Amino acid sequence: xxxxxxxxxxxxxxxxxxxxxxxxxxxxxxxxxxxxxxxxxxxxxxxxxxxxxxxxxxxxxxxxxxxxxxxxxxxxxxxxxxxxxxxxxxxxxxxxxxxxxxxxxxxxxxxxxxxxxxxxxxxxxxxxxxxxxxxxxxxxxxxxxxxxxxxxxxxxxxxxxxxxxxxxxxxxxxxxxxxxxxxxxxxxxxxxxxxxxxxxxxxxxxxxxxxxxxxxxxxxxxxxxxxxxxxxxxxxxxxxxxxxxxxxxxxxxxxxxxxxxxxxxxxxxxxxxxxxxxxxxxxxxxxxxxxxxxxxxxxxxxxxxxxxxxxxxxxxxxxxxxxxxxxxxxxxxxxxxxxxxxxxxxxxxxxxxxxxxxxxxxxxxxxxxxxxxxxxxxxxxxxxxxxxxxxxxxxxxxxxxxxxxxxxxxxxxxxxxxxxxxxxxxxxxxxxxxxxxxxxxxxxxxxxxxxxxxxxxxxxxxxxxxxxxxxxxxxxxxxxxxxxxxxxxxxxxxxxxx
Ligand SMILES: Cc1cc2nc3c(=O)[nH]c(=O)nc-3n(C[C@H](O)[C@H](O)[C@H](O)COP(=O)(O)O)c2cc1C
Ligand code: SF4
Numbered sequence: 222x223x224x225x226x227x228x229x230x231x232x233x234x235x236x237x238x239x240x241x242x243x244x245x246x247x248x249x250x251x252x253x254x255x256x257x258x259x260x261x262x263x264x265x266x267x268x269x270x271x272x273x274x275x276x277x278x279x280x281x282x283x284x285x286x287x288x289x290x291x292x293x294x295x296x297x298x299x300x301x302x303x304x305x306x307x308x309x310x311x312x313x314x315x316x317x318x319x320x321x322x323x324x325x326x327x328x329x330x331x332x333x334x335x336x337x338x339x340x341x342x343x344x345x346x347x348x349x350x351x352x353x354x355x356x357x358x359x360x361x362x363x364x365x366x367x368x369x370x371x372x373x374x375x376x377x378x379x380x381x382x383x384x385x386x387x388x389x390x391x392x393x394x395x396x397x398x399x400x401x402x403x404x405x406x407x408x409x410x411x412x413x414x415x416x417x418x419x420x421x422x423x424x425x426x427x428x429x430x431x432x433x434x435x436x437x438x439x440x441x442x443x444x445x446x447x448x449x450x451x452x453x454x455x456x457x458x459x460x461x462x463x464x465x466x467x468x469x470x471x472x473x474x475x476x477x478x479x480x481x482x483x484x485x486x487x488x489x490x491x492x493x494x495x496x497x498x499x500x501x502x503x504x505x506x507x508x509x510x511x512x513x514x515x516x517x518x519x520x521x522x523x524x525x526x527x528x529x530x531x532x533x534x535x536x537x538x539x540x541x542x543x544x545x546x547x548x549x550x551x552x553x554x555x556x557x558x559x560x561x562x563x564x565x566x567x568x569x570x571x572x573x574x575x576x577x578x579x580x581x582x583x584x585x586x587x588x589x590x591x592x593x594x595x596x597x598x599x600x601x602x603x604x605x606x607x608x609x610x611x612x613x614x615x616x617x618x619x620x621x622x623x624x625x626x627x628x629x630x631x632x633x634x635x636x637x638x639x640x641x642x643x644x645x646x647x648x649x650x651x652x653x654x655x656x657x658x659x660x661x662x663x664x665x666x667x668x669x670x671x672x673x674x675x676x677x678x679x680x681x682x683x684x685x686x687x688x689x690x691x692x693x694x695x696x697x698x699x700x701x702x703x704x705x706x707x708x709x710x711x712x713x714x715x716x717x718x719x
Contacts, residue, residue: 230582231588231589233581233589234589234623235382235620236434236619236620236622236657236660238621238656238657238658239621240532241655243655246679247262247310247625248623249263249265249621250264250279250341250653251311253298253611253635254611255513255545255611256511256544257509258341258509261635262343263297263300263649264624264636265299266297266299266300266517266612266635266638267299267300268301268549268615269301269462270303271673271679272288272303272678273305273676273677273679274288274314275314276314277311277314277320279314279315279317280322281316281323281329281330284696285316286329286330286333286707288705288706289302289337290337291646291707292342292530292642293333293336293337293338293342294647295645295648296338296650296659297342298342299342300342301346301462302346302458304347304348304349305318306349307319308346308445309352310349313608314591318348318449318452321452321455324452327452327458328347328455330344330456331456332341333436342458345458345461345462345483345494347455347461347463348446348450348461349464349469350464352426352469353420353425354424354564354566355367355565355567356422356564357422357562357564359395360400361400361692364396364399365400367418367423368419368566370392370395374415374680375387375390376388377410378395378399378410382402382406382409382410396555404434405412406595407419407509411491411586418558421559422560423561424554427470427474427479428480428481430442430483430662432510436483438470438472439483439485439494439495439498442471442499443495443501444497446463446499447499447511449461450503450512450592451506453507454510457610459511460512460544461507462514462545462547463500463512463514463543464494464515464517466515466516466547466552467517467577468519468557469629472517474486474492474496475493475516475616476520477520477526478493478524478525479492479524484498488566489530489533496514496534496538497541499603500514500538500543502517509516511544511638512542512543513543514538514545514612515541515548515613516534516548517531517550518598519547519550519551520550520553520573521553521572522555522556523556525573527642528594531595534604535548535599535600535612536602537602537607540606546600546614547612547615548592548612548633549577549616550573550592550616551572551575552568552573552574552576553568553571553574554566555573556573558570558571567673567674569674570674576591578639578640579591579592579616580614580667581665582666585644591617592615592616593616594632595614596627596632596633597614597633600612600632609675612635613634613636614633615636615639617665618636619641619663620638621652640665640667641662641663643663643679643681643707644661644664644681644683644707645663647707650712651691656712659710663681664682668681668682669682677698680703681706681707684708687708688708690702
């Protein structure tokens, strides 16, 4: 998919906020069933957002509790906890659910949200698997240590540089030649994957079946996801969301770029096979606990899956027992910008990343409700197949009218907002109680996403408007310059100036 062209800055959509009575009678604030035992009081939803607040060992911290408590006070119908790793491997300050020792911390998180929302919010946790991605190395490190010097590499070098002596040269000499090579020589010498590892950092793919741990994913992942779902249930969550979207393992199985030839790729059925097997394993473990999933309505990359196939995936996954289908778009590594040396590629930096989290600097379609047609197509196919599985839409939802119109049109059953909820976690409550004029409106310029990209604690630039660095009553980022939490709002503050 080409990068949106002719970008212009789009104004925020005008907002006419409902009265409390209008909100009470609205679709968006009406209940929705999500599985056998879960009813969300409203169709408002905060999708998963990684805030970089977990401990280095992946456990829940006070900052994590504060982050989710703050969203819960806005009483969304559903709050989805950030992508949480199903493996018990170090992955920095990202939440993990890959071992029973994480359960007590996650149970505290459940308790915190229940208390802060007065029991109004249903809490799900998104569970994720991802393959290894390395930071972009310095050429010295890459040629000095990381690149494997094989006979095959020497042979390629001999041909590329027309220097037969390279075939028998000692390893140290080959490494020195590589380091001294010009760009043109490297392009001729290195394989595309080696060049990618140099320019962007090495990244594993689900098609790397020469690597035993990648080849074996179809047998290792179902029990890992099932155990994670079991822990989510044990911790007291209302449900679990399988992360089949964006740049990660399960989305890569669904991808049209998945050319595995072991029955888990290449064909439509093959690409769907592991996602269905994971879902079945999770179901077998947790019974009628609520289990939904998030997947891509469009990968938004060259050669990637588009909406027609995604709609068919939706039907199959709904048939396979998903309790909701949350539809996202893009967010892939394939078109991500090359990172700086020492940093890892980030899947939201390229054109597909823009499709995932569109900004006001967009093509003529603009960012607002940009991805609703994908949810609409998935929902139409699911309904046509006779299934009533709820479909969740997200992407540039910034007003009550947008959400209400999307529901009225039948684009979705639930309308989610990530960045608007980040800008103002109270916005659902403000709208519900007729105080929409007090909503602090997201500007959709992605300051928050820039922090995420640098693995810094995510905050919203609007929170800092009336904040004086150094205020001892406010919890801040380590440099003391940014609020870690949205400013307080009291529902009794009719004329609040937030
Ligand atoms: C800081 C940040 C972190 C995110 N982390 C996740 C995540 O962990 N899992 C996920 O599925 N989507 C993630 N997203 C994507 C959002 O859930 C959402 O799909 C996207 O921001 C578009 O919705 P919006 O326009 O309402 O913000 C993240 C978005 C942001 C801004
Ligand atoms: S930082 Fe910008 S894009 Fe992110 S939530 Fe705040 S206003 Fe919205």
